Amino acid sequence: MSRVMIYKRFERFWHWCQALLIFTLLITGFEIHGSYSWLGFGEAARIHTLVAWALIVLWLFAIFWHFTTGEWRQYIPTRDGLFAVIHYYLIGTFTGAEHPYRKTTRAKHNPLQRLAYLFFKVVISPVIWVTGLLYLFYNDWPATLAGALELEWVALVHTGAAFAMLVFIIAHVYMTTMGHTLTSHIKPMVTGYEDLNE
Amino acid sequence: MASTGCVGFRLGLIKAFLAVLALTAAVGVQGAERSPPTADHSKFEALKGPFEDATEVTEACLGCHTEAAEQVKGTTHWTWLYDHPETGQQLGKSKVINSFCGMAVTNEARCTSCHVGYGWEDMNQPPPQADSAVDCLVCHDTTGDYWKFPTLAGHPTYVPREWPKGSGKMVQPPDLANIAQNVGASGRANCGSCHFYGGGGDGVKHGDLDSSLVNPPKALDVHMSPEGLDFACSDCHSTWGHNVSGSRYQVEAKDTLGIDVPGHTDMTRTTCESCHGASPHEQQKLNDHVDTLACQTCHVPEFARGGVPTKMWWDWSTAGKLDEDGNPITEYDENGHVSYLSEKGNFRHGEDVVPHYAWFDGTVEYTLIDEKLDLSNPPININRIDGGPDDPDSRIWPFKLMRGKQPYDTELGTLLVTHVFGADDTSLWSNFNWQKALEAGSAMSGMPFSGEFDFVETRMYWPIAHMVPPAEQALDCGSCHAAESRLAGVGGIYMPGHDSNIWLNRIGWLAVALTLLGVILHAIARMIFKGRKHS
Numbered sequence: 001m002s003r004v005m006i007y008k009r010f011e012r013f014w015h016w017c018q019a020l021l022i023f024t025l026l027i028t029g030f031e032i033h034g035s036y037s038w039l040g041f042g043e044a045a046r047i048h049t050l051v052a053w054a055l056i057v058l059w060l061f062a063i064f065w066h067f068t069t070g071e072w073r074q075y076i077p078t079r080d081g082l083f084a085v086i087h088y089y090l091i092g093t094f095t096g097a098e099h100p101y102r103k104t105t106r107a108k109h110n111p112l113q114r115l116a117y118l119f120f121k122v123v124i125s126p127v128i129w130v131t132g133l134l135y136l137f138y139n140d141w142p143a144t145l146a147g148a149l150e151l152e153w154v155a156l157v158h159t160g161a162a163f164a165m166l167v168f169i170i171a172h173v174y175m176t177t178m179g180h181t182l183t184s185h186i187k188p189m190v191t192g193y194e195d196l197n198e
Numbered sequence: 199m200a201s202t203g204c205v206g207f208r209l210g211l212i213k214a215f216l217a218v219l220a221l222t223a224a225v226g227v228q229g230a231e232r233s234p235p236t237a238d239h240s241k242f243e244a245l246k247g248p249f250e251d252a253t254e255v256t257e258a259c260l261g262c263h264t265e266a267a268e269q270v271k272g273t274t275h276w277t278w279l280y281d282h283p284e285t286g287q288q289l290g291k292s293k294v295i296n297s298f299c300g301m302a303v304t305n306e307a308r309c310t311s312c313h314v315g316y317g318w319e320d321m322n323q324p325p326p327q328a329d330s331a332v333d334c335l336v337c338h339d340t341t342g343d344y345w346k347f348p349t350l351a352g353h354p355t356y357v358p359r360e361w362p363k364g365s366g367k368m369v370q371p372p373d374l375a376n377i378a379q380n381v382g383a384s385g386r387a388n389c390g391s392c393h394f395y396g397g398g399g400d401g402v403k404h405g406d407l408d409s410s411l412v413n414p415p416k417a418l419d420v421h422m423s424p425e426g427l428d429f430a431c432s433d434c435h436s437t438w439g440h441n442v443s444g445s446r447y448q449v450e451a452k453d454t455l456g457i458d459v460p461g462h463t464d465m466t467r468t469t470c471e472s473c474h475g476a477s478p479h480e481q482q483k484l485n486d487h488v489d490t491l492a493c494q495t496c497h498v499p500e501f502a503r504g505g506v507p508t509k510m511w512w513d514w515s516t517a518g519k520l521d522e523d524g525n526p527i528t529e530y531d532e533n534g535h536v537s538y539l540s541e542k543g544n545f546r547h548g549e550d551v552v553p554h555y556a557w558f559d560g561t562v563e564y565t566l567i568d569e570k571l572d573l574s575n576p577p578i579n580i581n582r583i584d585g586g587p588d589d590p591d592s593r594i595w596p597f598k599l600m601r602g603k604q605p606y607d608t609e610l611g612t613l614l615v616t617h618v619f620g621a622d623d624t625s626l627w628s629n630f631n632w633q634k635a636l637e638a639g640s641a642m643s644g645m646p647f648s649g650e651f652d653f654v655e656t657r658m659y660w661p662i663a664h665m666v667p668p669a670e671q672a673l674d675c676g677s678c679h680a681a682e683s684r685l686a687g688v689g690g691i692y693m694p695g696h697d698s699n700i701w702l703n704r705i706g707w708l709a710v711a712l713t714l715l716g717v718i719l720h721a722i723a724r725m726i727f728k729g730r731k732h733s
Contacts, residue, residue: 034681034695041695042675045483089720094727139486152692156699163706167713174717178724 006108006194011071014062015189021055022165024048029162052132059125074109075118082111093178103196116168124164131158232383240379247375251356253316253330255378260329267329269440275314276325276332278302280447284561284584289447292321294564297512297580297600297658298397300615301567304639307351308619312392316352322642335374337388338381343372345391386422387412389431401506405551405598406664410504418504420668436467444468449661451492451560451585452593470494470666490691492558492595496673497666500550501598504665507535511546512602514616515653518543518630526630541618541627543603553596553662555688559585562659567645570611573654577601578613580658587690594688598660605636609648615639 007015028048031038039047066072084100089112092100101110109117134141134154141149179185188194239245244258260267274280279290291302291309302309303321310318314333318325325331333352335344347355347369358368394400394408401408416423421434435444443466453469456476467473470493477485487496502508519540521527526540535547561584565571571578580600585592605614617638618626624638632651640647678685679695686696 032679032694034679034698037676037680040674040676041679045675045679045694046481049483094723096727139489150692152697152699155692155694155697156702159698159702160706163702163709167709170710170713170717174721177721 003193003195004105005192006103006105006188006196007192008069009192010061010065012189012192014058014065017058018055018062021051021058022169024051025055026162026166026169029159033159033162049136052136056129059129074107075114075121077114077118078111080111082115085110085112089175089178103194105196116172120168124161124168127157127161128165131155131161235382239381242379245375245378247378249374249378251316252333252335252354252374253328255374256316256330256332256334258378259334259381263334266334266440267332270314270332271325271329272439273314273441275442278313278321278325280445282447282561282563284448285563287564287566289564293566295567295580295613295615296397296403297602297604297656298403298509299618300604300639301643304615304617304642305619306642307349310351311346311348312396313352319351322644335377335381336391337384339377339388340380340382340385341377342387344377345369345372383430384432385430389435393431397509401502401504401508403509403600404660404664405501405508405548406498406662408502408504408506408508410506411664414504414665417667417671419665421666422664426668434467434472436465438465446661447562449558449560449562451558451595452591470497490593492593494663494666495553495555495594495596496677497669498553498596498662498664499667499671499673499677500552501596501662501665502549502551503667505549507533507547507549508551508598509545510548510551510598510601511544512542512600513544513653514542514605515603516543517541517626518632520630540630551598552684554599554659555594555596555685556583556659557585557587557589557592557688557690558583558595558597558661559589559592561585565613567615567643568612571606571613571654573606573611577655577657578604578606580604580613580656583659583661594685594691596662598662600658600660602656603653604656605632605651606654607646607648608650608652610646612645614647614651615643615645617642 025048028039028044028051030036031044032041032048038044081101088097088100091097099110103110131154134149135151135158138151138154176185176189177183242258242262244261245255249255249258256267270276274290277290278292279288280293281288295301299305299309306319306321310321313325314336315325315331316333317331333346336346345354346352347359348361354372354374355369356371358370361367361369390407390409390412393404394411395402396407397403401410411419411422414423416425420426421429427433432442435442437443450469453471454476455463456471457463457474458465458467458472470478474493476488479485516538517540519527527538528536528540529538531537531547533547533549536545537547538544563582563584565578565580565582583595583597605616606612607614614636616626616632616635617624618635621628622638623629624631624634626632626635629635633649636647636651637649639645673684676695677683679693681696683693683696685691685693
């Protein structure tokens with residue numbers, strides 16, 4: 001066992017800021033969608049726009065960080081061990097089996113995590129980003145775009161991606177409780193350090 | 199209001215307005231500053247009087263303002279005719295039918311009391327030709343004492359005369375010499391003396407124009423209020439050789455010129471954009487709405503807010519009922535507004551009315567006297583507004599939607615107009631006899647009448663553009679972006695917060711619910727098996 005820095009300072013900053021921003025976006029976004037009224041449409045839309053810009057800036061920094069540090073490799077998908085992990089979550093966790101994946105600093109995500117986070121990063125987030133910007137700049141669409149696309153479709157895809165985000169978060173938050181103890185997965189994302197068998 | 203439907207207590211209001219003006223001047227409240235006049239009309243010999251009648255005053259005016267009469271006679275204020283450039287229809291007050299008293303032509307001396315001239319008693323003829331028949335004073339009196347008597351075809355009274363009829367109140371002839379010596383630029387009360395009283399009484403017709411605008415508080419009209427900018431009508435309805443800009447037949451529904459700069463644009467200021475430009479908000483997202491929404495759609499949240507009710511429903515079909523003694527009946531609603539008059543039928547009045555919203559490109563078409571009605575599809579549109587979501591020149595506008603029942607010819611399938619006013623044996627208000635009144639209306643208007651009539655439900659659109667409160671009172675986003683939206687059903691727009699795809703919602707929330715369910719079941723199973731492992 002060794003105590004190693006598994007989530008670096010920027011990574012933790014990025015993760016928790018992103019969490020806060022996404023929760024704010026979900027809460028204001030579903031109000032804009034008309035699911036409930038709390039802040040009022042105008043205030044919800046104002047905050048949603050402001051926070052969306054903040055998230056975009058954060059993403060730009062995060063993308064830069066991923067490429068300059070090579071951390072993007074953490075998300076390369078692999079089938080190797082994937083089914084063992086799925087099997088563990090469906091069955092092994094109840095029978096008292098050990099988690100089949102051994103984390104290292106160079107491969108800190110198990111194959112299922114890699115897939116889930118990759119999907120989050122290359123599908124859900126970009127779709128929300130692109131449709132959100134189209135939504136925001138609806139009035140400035142060039143004529144060719146305005147002729148081919150309707151706001152209603154942009155709103156539909158944006159909202160669809162928001163539902164996907166909500167599903168991701170529910171599953172993600174639940175999965176964090178599945179370590180040796182309820183908080184053993186969450187602690188490293190706060191302190192950065194985890195005890196690894198290397 | 200008088201049972202004969204009229205222009206009663208205006209003098210008092212105008213005097214009150216002047217008193218307030220004097221007061222505000224005394225305490226130094228600043229409204230729009232105006233250049234001092236270059237002439238003191240009390241120094242002109244020609245205006246010393248005495249004047250036998252108002253046409254003599256006009257002659258005196260024309261002694262210096264040599265072109266004024268010709269200019270006025272070229273305007274719709276004089277001709278009551280308007281050739282519509284888009285539809286080809288000939289409109290104007292002498293041609294159109296409305297949902298109030300029908301047509302001016304069948305009620306001449308009464309309706310022509312608002313003609314900007316004297317002595318137009320037969321509307322089948324053009325207005326009197328003499329230059330002295332132009333009424334300068336109705337627009338340029340600043341004393342508030344000049345009043346075109348309701349039944350004298352545009353003249354003020356020259357002898358003490360009772361008004362309203364039977365009230366015992368005597369209207370004294372105005373001091374024409376004093377009025378002539380105090381002429382000046384038109385104020386709100388001048389324009390308002392006709393435009394606030396259209397349809398037979400204060401506030402009846404427009405909904406956004408009534409006597410409360412003579413001296414409005416800022417919350418009622420930020421531009422016209424003496425507490426605010428103290429605008430005269432003509433500050434926006436700018437004039438060119440006595441021709442006043444702004445039209446209800448061809449409205450400028452979307453001004454893309456923006457702020458009007460001398461020498462660069464058209465020099466009319468009737469649109470909001472003329473002064474405020476096309477992106478007046480600090481928040482860009484609000485400016486994004488300018489393509490789709492007229493400014494008034496958010497900035498006139500309700501009309502008839504000044505304490506003067508406007509007529510929203512007028513059912514002529516019930517007119518003519520008399521009590522046991524054969525006398526006309528008057529009934530009032532719970533707000534004290536007249537709800538029934540034997541002369542006019544049933545009414546509904548409204549205050550603080552939420553407008554009706556519709557796409558509008560500015561073009562208004564009328565159902566004219568010879569047009570066949572689509573009776574299978576009531577209500578009948580007395581006027582029709584053009585425009586739609588796919589037309590780049592259209593925006594969503596607020597309207598007063600005037601509704602009611604009006605007579606039509608069951609044989610010919612055309613509208614009928616009624617001879618309501620007149621001391622003769624055919625007018626509805628003297629005789630309560632529809633057959634006679636409609637026959638007389640037919641003879642006067644040239645509208646054919648088979649002798650068979652009934653009543654049909656009608657509606658009429660009145661664009662709303664006045665009573666703009668300070669910006670804080672504009673509608674908030676949630677007035678439209680909500681399940682209960684003011685713009686529900688307008689069509690052609692996707693409104694976040696109001697519109698959404700029901701299948702996306704069903705599938706989306708189902709996915710969320712299934713995820714939660716899966717998580718909960720998994721967690722429960724974990725707890726159960728954890729217990730077993732330990733045991």
